[in-house]
Amino acid sequence: MQHNRAGRKLGRTSAHRKALFRNQLDSLFLHERIQTTISKAKELRPLAEKLVTLARRGGLHARRLALRDISQEAAKRLFDEIAPRFATRPGGYTRILKLGQRPGDAAEKAIIEFVDFDFAQRRAEKKAAEKAVSEKKESLLEKARRLVTGKGGDKEAGAKADEPAESAKADEKKAGDKKVKAPKAAKPAKTAAPKAPKPKAEKKGGSTPRTPRKAGGA
Numbered sequence: 001m002q003h004n005r006a007g008r009k010l011g012r013t014s015a016h017r018k019a020l021f022r023n024q025l026d027s028l029f030l031h032e033r034i035q036t037t038i039s040k041a042k043e044l045r046p047l048a049e050k051l052v053t054l055a056r057r058g059g060l061h062a063r064r065l066a067l068r069d070i071s072q073e074a075a076k077r078l079f080d081e082i083a084p085r086f087a088t089r090p091g092g093y094t095r096i097l098k099l100g101q102r103p104g105d106a107a108e109k110a111i112i113e114f115v116d117f118d119f120a121q122r123r124a125e126k127k128a129a130e131k132a133v134s135e136k137k138e139s140l141l142e143k144a145r146r147l148v149t150g151k152g153g154d155k156e157a158g159a160k161a162d163e164p165a166e167s168a169k170a171d172e173k174k175a176g177d178k179k180v181k182a183p184k185a186a187k188p189a190k191t192a193a194p195k196a197p198k199p200k201a202e203k204k205g206g207s208t209p210r211t212p213r214k215a216g217g218a
Helices: 013-033 038-057 060-066 074-086 117-151 149-176
Strands: 033-037 094-101 108-114
Touching: 013 033, 013 038, 013 074, 033 038, 033 060, 038 060, 038 094, 060 074, 074 094
Parallel strands: none
Antiparallel strands: 033 108, 094 108
């Protein structure tokens, strides 16, 4: 008889199997829907639902217990967004949808997702995220082009920026030329005032005659 043989080995060692389920749980809590084989989905479903029940309990201890099996980002989404949606649901948080056989090895494929998964909303969120990523890439490419072009790119950008200012100045100049200029008022002619005659300086000692000296001196 076969005893204590519950669970599937999935052709992996215990460490490999644990790493596999950790990655799948992260993807399930981040995207709320993943595609895998039906055997893996059946093994993953009880693990995911136990973590959702743990997250419904809340608290620091529950969060630390969840971090043993999932990443910090997945735990944050599980406790903050997913668990509150199932606050009044007693169980059965996930469902498995069969997809048929895989072409390569004929393995049964399946989708595991949360029961309240909204495909349209997730699709819109995905498009918005892709648009934001593309805009970020375009801005990074523009910065790289500016760095590659160096001063030439800056000069071209400056010339393009100066073109509207120059055109505005030219328009203002044309408009000013069209305006009729008013004639300037003639200034009154200045009349020169007559200059007063300067008084003549008198010669020193001109009126007193000098006495002649005697010959031979005395």
